[in-house]
Amino acid sequence: MSEYKKSERVAAIVRMLTDSPNRLFNLSYFMEMLNAAKSSISEDLDTIDNVFKNLGLGELETVTGAAGGIRYIPRKDKSKYREFIDGLCINLSKVERIIPGGFLYTADILYTPSICSEIGEVLASCFASKKPDYIVTVETKGIPPAFMTARALGVPLVICKHDNRVTEGSSVSINYISGSTKNIRTMSLSKRSMEPNSKVVIIDDFMKGGGTARGMMNLMKEFNAEVLGIGVVIATREPKTKLVDDYVSLIELVDIDEEKGTVELKCGNWERL
Amino acid sequence: MSEYKKSERVAAIVRMLTDSPNRLFNLSYFMEMLNAAKSSISEDLDTIDNVFKNLGLGELETVTGAAGGIRYIPRKDKSKYREFIDGLCINLSKVERIIPGGFLYTADILYTPSICSEIGEVLASCFASKKPDYIVTVETKGIPPAFMTARALGVPLVICKHDNRVTEGSSVSINYISGSTKNIRTMSLSKRSMEPNSKVVIIDDFMKGGGTARGMMNLMKEFNAEVLGIGVVIATREPKTKLVDDYVSLIELVDIDEEKGTVELKCGNWERL
Incomplete structure (x- = not known):
């Protein structure tokens, strides 16, 4: 019999499962750690799944078969996410966030x-059902949100760079045109960064013209990678026609008026998914 | 009486506490969420603390007083961390990680x-007892480990950049000399990035000559910030005299021999703390 009580086993299991979202744990892992029978662990998992569902704290997913087990999926009710995004919009629309030139200061939120x-x-x-192998982003401000997306999906992050660092070995470079400023920029990625023929989701902090996202898509072609989707934290309403056809935004930046000192933000198109 | 059983309450509390390390939760937060008496929640917290300590999963810290509460500190036994670092050393010493020029490919680990x-x-x-207000790093490869250090400490990250992005408002720039290549580089930080007179810890992925860390220290002076410490994932053994006096490393890179195809790594000086 287990030396641990049910509530103690549950505490340990929740800690392990939620610390590594989407990682598959074999039940024997918990049986050994807690010196407990399979039936006890199964009951513990049912308890956790129930209360998580009740309180909107995520879900447990069972994978059957010899290589099966249990994984934690940090999926909450849309209403909770909506509440969170609404709060972000209020925070981000503060007048002191306006930066001369019509930009919005967002680093404190992202970091x-x-x-x-x-x-x-x-x-x-938004992308869990597509089961990407990697999350792809480009330096710098997109890295934290892309990394946390990767963490929630339990996959590695890949970071494209704006120069060729000698410390990462041979790399593939492309040129791309910034959608808003029309400048030509370079983007490169170490050849070791990802397996060929992978499935990826592109994540960035901000999209205006869509040139950077388009650049990442072109770079992905060089790795024979399939781009399953594009997600950004904030996308501007204008220009309506962007250099990528399809993207998911958490927040839509409708307008910044430097004169009046107003920022208009709306919930993005993520809810439609 | 609570509608939730003890094991259900424990599941929810562990999820909330461990998802936001070092965030202080007032007990009334859990009392409301679980519709439970203070005495029940207190007992639940004791249960969690005990099993976490037994299994080396971290600790709960109680803060007394009106503004008090409970926080989760992801501190494990040194032996567990030692095991993890030893595993990293084995992984990082694979011959295929050697990049021409005597560099080591580490991005897959960091990302x-x-x-x-x-x-x-x-x-x-290594730095929790010093209670920093921010973690500071410089783009790009240090961002993920610095961000996860910030997450574990429950403080924001600050990212220094190698150029002046117009989208972050006015910034402070300094020049610094790379410790190993002796090149002059620029590093800048948006004035909005941090409150003046803050206490910070500098985190980076790699240190050779220490020039980049020295640069960050100089930039911190411009913000009247106190640097409490410097931590890196990997530090090279040579040069022994670096441009910063004191730093913590998780791994020491003793030698890379391209000819022989060998990488020699050792556990860094972090254990001494």
């Missing part, structure tokens, strides 16, 4: 782990 | 969330 973790969870929930 | 999360936890454990 605060508790907020960025939730952003990653919402983005992950 | 895999489950591994990087543990790296951040070990680094956080």
Whole structure:
């Protein structure tokens, strides 16, 4: 019989499962750690699944078969995500966030782990069913939200760079045209970064013209990777026609008026998914 | 009486606490969420603390007083961290990681969330007692480990850049000399990035000559910030005298021999703390 009580086993199992979202744990892992019978662990997992569902804290997914087990999926009710995004919109529309030139200061939001973790969870929930092998982003500000999306999906992140660092070995480079400024820029990725023929989702912090996302799509072609989708934290309403056809945004930036000191933000198109 | 059983309450509390390390939760938060008496929640927390300590899964810390509550600290036994670092050393010493020029390919390790999360936890454990207000890093490869260190400590990340992006408003720039290549580089940070007179810990993925860390220290002076410490994932053994006096490394890179195809790595100086 287990030396641990049910509530103690549950505490340990929740800690392990939620610390590695989407990682598949074999039941024997918990049986050994807690010196418990399979039937006890199964009951514990049912308890956890029930209360998580009741309180909207995520879900447990059972995979059957010899290589099967249990994994934690950090999927919450849409209403909870909606509440979170609405809160973000209020925070981001503060007048002091307006930067001369019509930009919006967002770094504090993206670089605060508790907020960025939730952003990653919402983005992950948009693409989880597509089962990507990697999340792809480009330096710099997109890295934290892309990394937290990757964490929620339990897959590695791949970071494209704006120069060729000698420390990562041979790389593939492409040129692309910034959608808004029309400047030519270079983007490169180490050949070791990903397996060929992978499935990827592109994540970035911001999209205006869509040139950067288009650049990443072109770079992915060089790796024979299939792009399953594109997700951004904030997308501008204008220009309506972007250089990528399809993307998911958490927040839509409708307008920044420097004169009046107003920022208009709306919930993005992520809810439609 | 609570509608939830003890094991159900424990599942929910563990999920909330461990999802936001170092965030202080008032007990009334859990009392409301679970419709439970204070005495029940207190007992639940004791149960969690006990089993976490027994299994080396972290600790709960109680803060007394009106603004008090409970927080989760992801601190494990040194032996567990040692095991993890030893495993990293074995992984990183594979011959196929050697990149022409005597570099080591580490991006896959740093960009895999489950591994990087543990790296951040070990680094956080080295500096937790100093209570920094921010973690500071410079783009690009140091961002994921620095972000996970910030997450474990429950503080925001600050990212220094190698150019001046117009989208972040006015910024402070400094020049610094790379410790190993002796090139002059620029590093800048948006003025909005941090409150003046803050306490910070600098985190990076790699240190050779220490020039980049020295640069960040100089940039911090411009913000009147106090640098409490410097932590890196990998530090080279040579040059022994680096441009910063004191730093913590998880792994020491003793030697890369391209001819022989060997990489020699050792556990860094983090254990001494």
